[in-house]
Amino acid sequence: MIMARTFILLLLLVVSALLLVTSRHQTRKLFIELEHERQLAQRYQEEYSRLQLEQSTWSVPNRIDGLARDKLEMQLPEPNQIRVIAYEERKNIRTEGAQP
Numbered sequence: 772m773i774m775a776r777t778f779i780l781l782l783l784l785v786v787s788a789l790l791l792v793t794s795r796h797q798t799r800k801l802f803i804e805l806e807h808e809r810q811l812a813q814r815y816q817e818e819y820s821r822l823q824l825e826q827s828t829w830s831v832p833n834r835i836d837g838l839a840r841d842k843l844e845m846q847l848p849e850p851n852q853i854r855v856i857a858y859e860e861r862k863n864i865r866t867e868g869a870q871p
Contacts, residue, residue, distance in 0.1 A: 828834075839845040
């Protein structure tokens with residue numbers, strides 16, 4: 772009887788130890804994976820910062836003006852070519868035959 776209890780307790784001890792080792796191994800694996808994901812997130816953040824800087828460089832007004840003049844052969848209009856169109860709300864415009 773005592774031998775059976777001792778065997779059962781020893782078996783439970785071994786099973787408990789194996790579960791502990793398995794749990795710690797899984798914890799270490801997950802920690803390594805977490806660190807890998809953090810490094811990946813850091814790299815993505817750095818790349819995003821570089822892309823924002825590049826975007827701001829490409830959208831400088833002087834650069835856009837130069838490209839418009841050189842590649843698209845655009846130019847500023849002469850003062851007599853400029854037309855100003857006044858905006859009026861639709862409800863204030865009344866014409867014959869038009870419904871409000």
